[in-house]
Amino acid sequence: MRSGQPITYPGTNERSAGGGRPTSRREEILTAAGALFAESGYHATSVRDIAGRVGVQAASLYAHMQSKEELLFAIVDRVADEFVTAIVPIAADHARPAAIRLRAALRRHLEVVARNLPTATVYFHDWRSCDPARRAAIVQKRDTYEAAWRSIIADGMAGGELAPGDPKIAALTWLSTANWFATWYRPEGALDPGALADNFADLLLKGLMSR
Amino acid sequence: MRSGQPITYPGTNERSAGGGRPTSRREEILTAAGALFAESGYHATSVRDIAGRVGVQAASLYAHMQSKEELLFAIVDRVADEFVTAIVPIAADHARPAAIRLRAALRRHLEVVARNLPTATVYFHDWRSCDPARRAAIVQKRDTYEAAWRSIIADGMAGGELAPGDPKIAALTWLSTANWFATWYRPEGALDPGALADNFADLLLKGLMSR
DNA sequence: CCTACCGATCGGTAGG
DNA sequence: CCTACCGATCGGTAGG
Numbered sequence A, B: 001m002r003s004g005q006p007i008t009y010p011g012t013n014e015r016s017a018g019g020g021r022p023t024s025r026r027e028e029i030l031t032a033a034g035a036l037f038a039e040s041g042y043h044a045t046s047v048r049d050i051a052g053r054v055g056v057q058a059a060s061l062y063a064h065m066q067s068k069e070e071l072l073f074a075i076v077d078r079v080a081d082e083f084v085t086a087i088v089p090i091a092a093d094h095a096r097p098a099a100i101r102l103r104a105a106l107r108r109h110l111e112v113v114a115r116n117l118p119t120a121t122v123y124f125h126d127w128r129s130c131d132p133a134r135r136a137a138i139v140q141k142r143d144t145y146e147a148a149w150r151s152i153i154a155d156g157m158a159g160g161e162l163a164p165g166d167p168k169i170a171a172l173t174w175l176s177t178a179n180w181f182a183t184w185y186r187p188e189g190a191l192d193p194g195a196l197a198d199n200f201a202d203l204l205l206k207g208l209m210s211r
Numbered sequence C, D: 001c002c003t004a005c006c007g008a009t010c011g012g013t014a015g016g
Helices: A027-040 A047-054 A058-063 A069-091 A098-115 A116-130 A132-158 A168-183 A193-206 B024-038 B049-053 B059-065 B068-094 B099-115 B119-129 B132-158 B169-185 B192-208
Strands: none
Touching: A027 A047, A027 A069, A027 A116, A027 B119, A047 A058, A058 A193, A058 B024, A058 B068, A069 A098, A069 A116, A069 A132, A098 A116, A098 A132, A098 A193, A098 B132, A116 A132, A116 A168, A132 A168, A168 A193, A168 B024, A168 B169, A168 B192, A193 B169, A193 B192, B024 B049, B024 B068, B024 B119, B049 B059, B049 B068, B068 B099, B068 B119, B099 B119, B099 B169, B099 B192, B119 B132, B169 B192
16 A cells, blocks of 8 residues: 555545546435435434435445534535525515515525425424534524515515515515425425415415405 | 232322322323423434433333323324314304404414424424324324315305415415414514414405505 | 444333 | 333444
8 A cells, every 4th residue: 555645445535536427425415315304304314324325334424424413404504595595686676566576585485495395394394403503503594584584575564565564474474385385395286386486475465355 | 919909000000199180190291202302303302301301210101101102193193183173163163254264263273382382393393203004193183174274265265255266275375374383483472372363364364465 | 435343322121 | 110121223433
């Protein structure tokens, strides 16, 4: 064995040397873990379960992750970022009517969930299992996200476009519909996320009573 | 030791012999388990954690339960029954306006959650960890509950009181608000469950747009 | 990437 | 209700 060279074992690298897909082993592990956590929950999934789905031994995963919990955080944090990224431009777009912005925000939210169904499920279900410091970072992103919703509603109320009221309570009806979506949505359903978002936005904006 | 008599060890009975509170040891265990499952999740809570909160050894719990999973089911099933019991009379009350019935159903739902906050949290979060046969019973009760909501909405749409539409989609906005409530409600908040239900019902019936 | 292995902890049982 | 204990499994490390 040569000395002075870092010792590398097969597959220890971030990307496989074979130049096939650009998806790194780390991404494969995140996908496998996301699917398993979504199916059974974080605590009911073992490191060996994840390894089995990836097709390696449990110990081999530790070349690509610090711990099982770090894996959970990576999944949850990425989804949190997707939500924030989706709403930031809508929250900044003060020129358009609040109703249009709320409709767009709901659509983007449902699309983020649908596009990341396993990991979005983990985000809502298992974020509490992150260790305290990391959990605080998640809570901060969630707070940022919810504040953006409230600000859109507050804009609409201030301009008289929306009925006066407490933006916090109003935002909760939108966020409830948006967040609960991850618990029941299945891609096999008749309506796609965009159509569902439009239906929900109509109901939330106009109400269920006939006029 | 006399033979022909069942051997009983202290505390093995369903109710303590001391005639104090009518709360049985079994109820104590359910309360302790409910609190711990709500705090950390079913799989992250050990039988020893539950025993520690009750103040006995882990092995002693098995005089009052078949298994940890049976305890989970007992908690979840009871909450499922509370929801069904709350909505049955409202769903049967075809004479009153749908808007009034929806408002009542939402209020009852939020009150069930608030009155059983730890166990309602477990109901929504950990029902999937029940074993398959028992989980099916829970799903059936949940389906019954959701069907009752849809029937109230269908009544209102058929009578022209509510705007025409898909009762399933409309029910989802109410159920989302109702079910998501368990994730954020804290009794220290400014509004009680009844006031919150009224605010949410106003928004869902009349919509967020000003008229 | 693997084999081999660690101490800790798990749900649950035996038996009185 | 307890003590004593079981086999299984856990997340993770050593070392190549």
